[in-house]
Amino acid sequence: MGGYAFYVWGSYLVxxxxxxxxxxxxxxxxxxxxxxxxxxxxxxx
Amino acid sequence: xxxxNWYKYASPTNFYPFAEKMxxxxxxxxxxxxxxxxxxxFFVAPSDFQQxxxxxxxxxxxxxxxxxxxxxxxxxxxxxIGWAFNARLSSMMASAxxxxxxxxxxxxxxxxxxxxxxxxxxxWVWDARLTSTLILLFLYIGFISLQASxxxxxxxxxxxxxxxxVGVINVPIIYFSVQWWNTLHQGATIRLLGKPTMxxxxxxxxLIMLAACWLYSxxxxxxxxxxxxxEREQNAARAAEVSV
Numbered sequence: 001m002g003g004y005a006f007y008v009w010g011s012y013l014v015x016x017x018x019x020x021x022x023x024x025x026x027x028x029x030x031x032x033x034x035x036x037x038x039x040x041x042x043x044x045x
Numbered sequence: 046x047x048x049x050n051w052y053k054y055a056s057p058t059n060f061y062p063f064a065e066k067m068x069x070x071x072x073x074x075x076x077x078x079x080x081x082x083x084x085x086x087f088f089v090a091p092s093d094f095q096q097x098x099x100x101x102x103x104x105x106x107x108x109x110x111x112x113x114x115x116x117x118x119x120x121x122x123x124x125x126i127g128w129a130f131n132a133r134l135s136s137m138m139a140s141a142x143x144x145x146x147x148x149x150x151x152x153x154x155x156x157x158x159x160x161x162x163x164x165x166x167x168x169w170v171w172d173a174r175l176t177s178t179l180i181l182l183f184l185y186i187g188f189i190s191l192q193a194s195x196x197x198x199x200x201x202x203x204x205x206x207x208x209x210x211v212g213v214i215n216v217p218i219i220y221f222s223v224q225w226w227n228t229l230h231q232g233a234t235i236r237l238l239g240k241p242t243m244x245x246x247x248x249x250x251x252l253i254m255l256a257a258c259w260l261y262s263x264x265x266x267x268x269x270x271x272x273x274x275x276e277r278e279q280n281a282a283r284a285a286e287v288s289v
Contacts, residue, residue: 002092004099007163011102011156012083015109018152019261022145026268033275 057134057274064267071267075260082257086250093247102160103247108255110153112262113181114216116146120188121209128206136202137277139209140192141270145262147185154178165229173222174230177215184212198277 001008054060086104093100120142127136157175158168169175188205195201223232241248 001101002097002099004097004163007099007159008101011105011159014155014159015105015152018148022148022265026265026272029272030268033272037275037279 055132055134057137057278060134061271061274064271068264068267071260071264075257075264078253078257078260082250082253085246085253090246090250091244096164099160099163100247102156104250104254106153106156106160107251108258109149109156110178111255112258113146113150113153113178114219116142116149116262117181117185117209118213118216120146121213124202124206124209127202128210133202133277134274136198136206137270137273138266139202139205141266141273142262143185143188143192143205144269145265147182147189149258149262150178150182150185154182161229170229172228172230173226174219174228177219177222180215181212181219184208184215188212 054063082104086101090101092098120139123135123142124139126132127134127139154175157178161170162168188208191208192201192205195204222228223230243251
């Protein structure tokens with residue numbers, strides 16, 4: 001990376017952490033919703 | 046030809062199963078485009094003659110910055126529609142967009158900082174582009190905090206809409222800041238009218254990554270919107286039960 005590896009890989013690592021973190025938080029929120037309201041599948045039910 | 050009744054999908058209850066069906070159509074192409082974009086960006090695009098390999102940060106920095114601005118405009122439009130027409134789904138959509146928009150704005154600031162250090166010699170300068178982007182992040186945080194601090198969802202939506210609409214003025218300021226003021230930040234690489242100043246493989250990688258970020262955003266926003274629908278509809282039903 002011509003001496004810029006820290007900056008370039010650092011940028012993509014932050015990207016991975018933020019996007020991965022967002023997806024993980026969403027999955028956790030879904031799991032929590034299902035746990036708190038076990039019968040709920042859709043708002044109609 | 047069968048006509049689709051689009052108004053039907055303005056109802057959260059009808060939109061909920063529709064959103065579920067749409068999510069994989071955006072999530073899987075997003076993953077594929079991220080892989081293709083990174084491959085083109087790292088293995089096909091050549092090194093820059095001035096910045097060497099440091100410029101490769103552009104493949105995430107520019108899409109993140111664009112997404113931060115575009116999602117804010119979209120959030121303000123949905124918030125305004127929700128406020129003006131009392132359309133619950135639009136307000137929920139604005140809430141769902143806000144977190145992803147804030148994430149992309151934060152990402153653009155961090156990657157910009159990581160790009161600034163080797164090229165400008167500093168992590169941060171209070172120049173017009175950087176400062177206006179920081180204000181955009183504060184607007185997102187303000188919108189999210191304001192909505193979270195008000196218990197009644199309708200009131201929270203209205204308050205959030207006012208902030209989102211007022212704050213939208215910051216988006217053209219960010220975009221034109223490099224033209225209106227003398228800044229360290231470089232000018233626009235791509236313009237709607239006019240030839241881009243980048244080599245084709247570099248431009249291709251950046252546009253593929255932008256498309257990936259768009260598809261990712263749509264998928265994530267749809268997932269979050271479904272959770273918001275469940276939470277709000279269930280809370281409304283619970284409140285109705287209590288009042289009866």
